[in-house]
Amino acid sequence: MTQYTLASQIAFVHLMSRKKQTFIAALGVTFGISVFIAMIGMMNGINDLLEDLTLSATPHIHMYRDIQRREPSVMQRLLGNTPLIEVHHERPKNEQKKLRNALTMLDYIRKDPDVYGASPLLTAQVFYQYGQHEIGGTIAGVDILEEHKLFGIGDKLIGGNLYDVLTTDNGIIIGSGLAETMQVNVGDKINVTTVTGTRVLLRIVGIVQMGIGAIDNSRSYSTLHTAQRLLQKDKSFITDINIKLRDLYKAKDKSQLYSNLFGYKAEDWETANASILVSFTLRNTITYSVSVALLIVAGFGIYNILNMTIYEKMRDIAILKATGFSGGDVKAIFMIQALSLGLGGATAGLLFGLLMSYGISKIPFEAKGVINLTSLPMSFSPLYYAIGLVFGLLTTAAAGYLPSRKAGKIDPVEIIRGK
């Protein structure tokens, strides 16, 4: 260890003897790391926001009857699977979308220790009557308490009261976009027509804003009972079950399990949101490639400066070796210089990155409609600061390695006799 303290002493004196070069070399790393931190913070801020929005609004597992499920035709069932028979535009049987034994299934699912909660859902396609206009949309009949537990719907109300939906006959919680379009408020009544032609008068008891335009402009919530009555169905009529797990990464396995167990389609959130997940990966890829490119440039700076230093310090290296410093000692002297530049530069980079991130997070950014935002989203996750530090050290170590090895291999006789 003592040999490294001596090597670091020499390395430090070398660095301090040419402060300007040292500063510029470290500045390269600082720049690379701070841009990395700011970019990754922004990208992850966006990712987190989207993930938050989508995951809070979507279940981990969505179970429903898949009417697209293809069944063999009558002819095929009779004659077996032969290419002689081809049936075009096959239509499904007149099957109800209902999940059979939904309540038993719910009980079963809720008993699973991995499951955080399961909420039954009945979606009714409706037209909201707004004067002579009809606005297409849906009413989700839900167990409102379970829905609150799973998706925090109560926290997203911008008007009214969640529990009123339980106590009010034909009460609904309407999407904020819808409410704005129809110029209605809590306490107002609206007419709703179902696809089968039933017309019902509903009372608005709350206004909900999920933050996603597509949902807020079309969806309302009511009790299961109200929705069943709207569709003129019995009390066991449930079309979907939404499940949230304690660990969302178990969704894939669990959905498989439930699908096999109950014979209904169970879709996990990763499949349902594949396009969003791809965009996460894309953003991360861009960030990492830009940062790596910046760091490579910084690395070349360090490589050049070390190479120059070694050229200038040939004689010193020769005399160190003559007086008993080994090749390894000399290598250590220059590696320590490279790593100090990396450590110093990266630390400054993290600080600058933090400042930049803070600045960016304060930039006003109004985005209404698709996503509700007031300023740019920003992630301050310490993980990326750790990655930045490791990045900086790795690049400088890589940049310093070749020159240091060269210094370690200098033949003192050649230098001393060459004079």
Added chain:
Amino acid sequence: MKEENDIVLRCSSIVKYFTTPVKFKALNNISFTIQRGEFLSLIGKSGSGKSTLLYVLSTMDTDYEGTLEINNTLLTGKTLNQLSDFRNEHIGFVFQFHFLLPEFSCLKNVMLPALKLGKKSEKEVEHDAYEKLRLLGVADQALKTANTLSGGQQQRVAIARALINNPTIIMGDEPTGNLDKTNSDIVFGIFRELTADYGQTIIAVTHDQDFAQRTDRIIELSDGELLTSNR
């Protein structure tokens, strides 16, 4: 102080080739021994191989045939790291140019080899370094950087550095080659004193006949061959 049968360096049948630009025998079958406390000069015309021989003896040049022993340790065939450690402890160098590290004070320059050896604490090393600088009459320059000193002073600091680990042998490559008459005499005087009073063994390559004549023993090389051993 001198013990006649105390051999500190023995080289046998040293042969060395240079391969560039053409293969050329630089040293041919050199064998001799050096006693402890001897002050020896290596002389010869330019290109006679005297410096080449010194660097073989110094362990820095490992590309030779034959064997080299210093302090009863066979050095031929050791690894570079072993040789570094050996040089650190047993060999002190004085070159034609001082080769002091420009960023460090004279004191630190003297201390470095001892810090590398790591046998003493930094305090003790500093004390030793002052001792050596005092011995060479440059203690008052200790905290200055090397390039603010005169040539003679620089060379004396370099000698102090060579002495810091109390080496078995001091090797000089034209140690007075870059000095004027007065400073040459001072440096010679120091070498003389070191051998006489401290039993220090010194080998110096020189082309200064006057310098060589005043040493204990002269080894003369010509075209890579040992001419006289003066004993």
